[in-house]
Amino acid sequence: MKRKKQNPIKLIGMCAALLVLLVLLFLLMRMVLTNRQPQKPESCSPDAGPGEIGTVTPAPTIVDLYAYFDWTETTTIKVYDHRADKLVDMDLEEYIVGVVSAEMPAYYSFEALKAQAVASRTYTLYGVVHGGCHTNPDADVCTNSKCCQAFSSQERMQKTWGKDYAANYNRVAQAVMETAGEVLVYDGKLCDALYHACSGGQTEDSEHVYANALPYLRGVLSPYEDPMREENVDFGTDALVELIAAKYPESGIDAENVRNGIAIAKAYDSGRVETLRLGKTTITGKQARNLFGLRSTMFTIEWTQKGIVFHTKGYGHGVGLSQNGANGMAKHGSDYREILLYYYTGAELASYGADGIQPLAAPTPGNTDTAFVPEG
Ligand SMILES: [Zn+2]
Incomplete structure (x- = not known):
């Protein structure tokens, strides 16, 4: 038996109408089920201000x-x-x-x-x-x-x-x-x-x-x-002498001569210490940084009643x-x-x-x- 030939344009039209109906039905079902309006795009500022109780901030997703x-x-x-x-x-x-x-x-x-x-x-x-x-x-x-x-x-x-x-x-x-x-x-x-x-x-x-x-x-x-990471590091006289004598005994630094024994010998134009005199020896700015635990070699020294203060600027080499x-x-x-x-x-x-x-x-x-x- 020969089948009746369908008009192809009519067939496509019917299919499209059916598809639109299905999509509409799906959207309607979704809205009813979730009982809310379609979502707006997420805000660019995810942080809720203080005291905004009830505002749920969606967690940002990780960049893939x-x-x-x-x-x-x-x-x-x-x-x-x-x-x-x-x-x-x-x-x-x-x-x-x-x-x-x-x-x-x-x-x-x-x-x-x-x-x-x-x-x-x-x-x-x-x-x-x-x-x-x-x-x-x-x-x-x-x-x-x-x-x-x-x-x-x-x-x-x-x-x-x-x-x-x-x-x-x-x-x-x-x-x-x-x-x-x-x-x-x-x-x-x-x-x-x-x-x-x-x-x-x-x-x-x-x-x-x-x-x-x-x-x-x-x-x-x-x-x-900003800020310049300025820091003051201080040592009492006894602690200072002990520290120097342990690492650089050849310096001859003791409690009697320490105040006259430490001085910046040379500095670069930047203000970083090139060499520091420690009694009878001289150490580099880098060695001084390590010895005294300073943030950088950009430092000056100041004597106080109790001991010494290293004023440092910057952090790193x-x-x-x-x-x-x-x-x-x-x-x-x-x-x-x-x-x-x-x-x-x-x-x-x-x-x-x-x-x-x-x-x-x-x-x-x-x-x-x-x-x-x-x-x-
Ligand atoms: Zn490595």
Whole structure:
């Protein structure tokens, strides 16, 4: 028996009408079941103000790094986790998220976080290219801040940040993603992108702290640091003498001669102590920093009735990027590229990937001039 032929246009129309009806029915059922209006898009400010009882703030979801990066093309590095005592393969960018989380406060300006991401990525790759982690021969890097860079695992971030974990993680991950693959180069080669917490107002020439004079690690003014991490460290006369005699007995320092026996012998233009005289011997500013447990070598000394006071400024070795200064520059309108090119003299931004190192365009003038000139 021959079937009656249907009109195809009529058939499509009927199907479409049925589909619309089904969708409407589904939406109606959903509204009745949940007994509420269709949801509005989530607010951009998830934090409820104090006393807003009854306001339920949806927990921010974690940025899915795996959805962003093309994992087949990014670099995998071998990371030695010193807390768990194991070697793990990790994507470079995922590692950088953990480093920035541990090395810079997540509340710092977003452009400062981006600058830190590029500095940390460059520092990591420079290390990989130059033999990897010094204390773990099988690893490219380790998670011990005393050897390589500090690193926070997801577990550690949750522990440290508590209820702010998701928001902080997203902020740091975003800074890393927006600069993915970007590195600093000088003369076409990766920079040894050293950084520190706070310079105390001026960064230092690399050869005054480390062995090599690198052209991109020159001392520059760092005017927007706030606060300068000033600290006073005091010792009573007896404790001071005991400390010096134990470490440097050849100094001949005793309770009688100590007040005339300690003096800053030489200081760099930045104000960092180059050498300190201790009786019959002289030690470097770095040795003095270690001996007296000071935050930096930028210090002066003052005698009081009870003993000595070291007035220190800054925190860290003072070479390369000042994290606090980067935050200050960002607050004054500089973007991460201006920050980096200011603290790494003569360096350029480049992208690092499958095609090797490719130069990136210089920053375009934004809120500030391209060439950052500090005031005063
Ligand atoms: Zn290491």
